[in-house]
Amino acid sequence: MAPHYEQTQEKGIARLARGLSSMFVSKNFADLQVVLDDRTWLVHRNIVCCRSDFFARACEGKFMEGKQCIVGLHDDDPDVLDKMFHYIYHNAYDDADTDAAPVLLNVRMVAIAEKYFVDHLAHLAISKLNYFAADAWATQGFADAIEEAYTTTADCDRALRNTLLDIVVQHAHDLFDSTQAKFAHFQSMAARTPSFSAEVTGRLAPPLAAFADLGIYRCPYKCRVLFASSMREAQWFNWFCPQCAQMMPSKSFIWWQKHRMVLRPSVEVADGYGGN
């Protein structure tokens, strides 16, 4: 009874999603024009406003846009904007149909998601970015992506930056190795983008105090790479090993303790003289 009911419901939701998506193409009942330079998108206020706070507020009625049902945008990349609308209607966008590196495209998607408060788009873009970056860290596209991230998004957006920084830190030995000519492009990008450089430095040379609440653990798989984690009791922690590319799904703090390294204090504390 219940599984059947759930199945029916899932089917219904899928149909609803399909119906909404089809409107992106058909333009039926479209009631809002979005204009960027020479391009115009005909969209549905109900759909766009419920997925983007920016459009919701712009269309509320007190301002010009609300009265005219036209939103004029400036300074945006029309292709990225197009993908944003595609996402709004389909919950997905294609990052393989471009010449640009997918990493760069995904950074741009994050940026536009944040600019226009598009629901959940940033999460999707960051996870895609993570996926591509594992193989693309050495490319020009990755360097461009970093530069764009640090110039077109707000400082407070930590998710994107941390994702990028994590990858950079893993490969820092190579990326910042001035003897390897193939990373010159990266190094010049770092030179151009001081806020990025500052953050990488911070990551590579963490203050000693930061170790205080970090534990050093080994990858539970055979690579045995060391990593630091601030996991606490009663927390669950999942580990994706950058070395052996294995995934250890959510394990408890207790479980992780058998993989923890015990750091011995460098100076043995001498016994007080005189014994007891």
Add this chain to the structure above:
Amino acid sequence: MVSKIRPPRRGLNGADVDFHTTWGILETAFREIHTKNASALSFEELYRNAYKIVLKKKGEELYNRVAHFEEQWLGTNVRSGIVKTLSAPLMLTDGAGRTLATTNERREAGEKFLKSLKQAWEDHQVCMGMLTDVLMYMPSIFAKSMGLFRDQILRTPVRQGAPTLLEILTRIILDQIQMDRDGESIDQFLIKSNVYMLEGLYQSSQEVEDAKLYLKPFEREFLRQSAEFYRDEGERLLKESDAGTYCRHAKRRIDEENDRCRSTLSESTTPKIQAVVEDELIRNKMKGLIEMESGVAFMVDNDKLHELSLVFDLEARVDPRKPELTKAMQKIIAEMGTNINNAAIAVSEAAPQAEAATAEEQPEEGKSKGAPAKAINQQTVAALKWVEEILTLKDRFDNICKHSFVSDQTVSTAINRSMADVINAFSRGSEYISLFIDDNMKRGIKDKSEAEVDATLEKSILVLRYLSDKDIFETYYKKHLCKRLLLKKSQSVEVEKQMISRMKIELGNSFTLKLEAMFKDMTLSEELSNGYRNHVAGMNEGANEKRAELSIKVLTSMTWPLEAFRSSSDGGEQEGGGGRTQIIYPASILRVKEGFERFYSQKYSGRKLTWQNNMGDADLKARFPNSRHAVHDVNCSTYAMLILLLFNELPTNATASLEEIEARTNIPLDDLKRNLQSLAVAPKTRFLIKEPMSRDINAGDRFKWNSEYNSKFLRIKVGVVSAGNKVEGDRERKETEKKNNDSRGFAIEAAVVRIMKQRKELAHAQLLTETITQLTHQFRPDVNMIKKRVESLIEREYLERIEEAPVPSYRYLA
């Protein structure tokens, strides 16, 4: 479709963003928003500019600029607009903070001010909403701007040394509320809008939920002023109006304040203002209200049930125990009860006084026959009156309790306790209840329907229920019942038995045991008499028709309170004398007596019969030669019969002296005198002639048969002068009391021994408690009496003190 992604666009990065230019654009737009010209502005443009500033890490500066802009705007443009509405009627205040202008002027001016403040607040909300939308990318300015409104508008003095707008606002709202209380219509919604504002603002930038602007300065002031107002109003009303009006008014005020909170202020204030009104109009005034001239006593006197219910509702609001009302009701009952008790005593004493007066006036003549009869009536009248009035009192308060106090448990318990106090405070309570029943049994229930009889019985039980000295009641009831049964005064034995069964339910089996035994004796006696009659008839059939018939009542000696029949004068003497004198019977009577004794001892061996001649009566056939009827049927006491039979044996004109009669009959002198008085003095039954002729029977008086006796009645009943009093005299009462104390002493001793036998050892205090618990259903034992009885038990070595015990204790000695 494959599209090309261009390299990063430097334009978007905004290296060229100039803060001042951008802020200029924003500021101009904000001004337009505040002057309600936003529809020409592009949201996207403003958003984009603000977004760029934030991307350029200038967000904080932007925030400060916006805050500064708002501060300026509120402080200059908005505030001056509101201050302008403060017209003269609002600012000219007297010492008390009220303005001097007329109410109407004040109201209009106040509404103008409230309107402009409301407008400013609503505008501010809208504008800040729009600004927040535009500045979406920046930390929210909204909370900050609310604080700015509070500081710039409400907390800044109107001018140097003048009050702030918040103070003025508070004053105006309170003034309008006062107008509302005085019955003028005000714009409630307008005030409510301003209250919304105060509820939306915090006292400081730490937005603590219980530090709203509404709560701290406003609500506190509102409650303070309301308390003052209601304190004064309450005092004024107590002086000027009556209690009923006061109650209605207080109730209305509470409802009004509740409504006011809903419609004009905030519902969160409801419980607080309610507490204030309840304190000022009820809790602090309840005593005054109850004691008013038109207060509870007046309401009870005039049966104002509805108003009493109002008083009850009021006090029930503030205290579930209703202490003041309860106290007042108890006091009223105590007063009314005392009046009833005193009135009953007055009625009962009216007669003895009259009697005493006649006695003094005619010391030679002695007691008239009328006076004692009147005294008897008087006591009964007093008893009937007392019981009826007590019942009326109870009915009255039951009715009040039911209709005015929704049968509230606390109050009705208190009322019942007071009723019990009233009844138990009356020393003759036990006797009067018994008398009430006695009178109803003899006369009251005559010609009454079953339901009415039932009601009467129920009434008796009602009063009885309250009585604590049930043992004394039992004594009286036995005495009265005894007389009713023996003298056949009862209207219906059936009803008597009903009464007993009711008492059994109410007071328990042991209480009615002896009463039931009396009924059993009566039934047995009936059977005995019949049995004896048949026995005699069978023995000497037709032998002697003249043989006297005997109807006998055999009474179990401990069950019947025979002392009730003893006349007041000889009771003590006889008991002191020890044993009664042997009556001399004439042969015909002696034969019957001995015959029955034989008959009885055949049936029940080993039982001794004691003949109570003083209680018997006899039916005689008497012949008087000169009377209208040849034979009269005479009913007289057994003693009178003996005297008459004595004269039967004497020659017609022979005389006998008092002493001779006494010697030949052995009738106790006092009984003899009284019987002779009936036979020789009372005009209608003067069968004997006395010499000298006088009222009193004195030593040496001589008597002879009155051959001239004449009466038109065939049946003559010889009354005996004061053969037992219905109501006790003082001496008798003392005696009853003494007897009662004795029997209580026995009951206490029995209880103590019972308890000690079971417990073997027990502390003094515990023994007292247990004894009292055991005895309460009979009477309320006196602690001193218990102590004395315990002493006496120790002397008689039933108990001993335990010397080594830490608390005084006793041990049972088997």
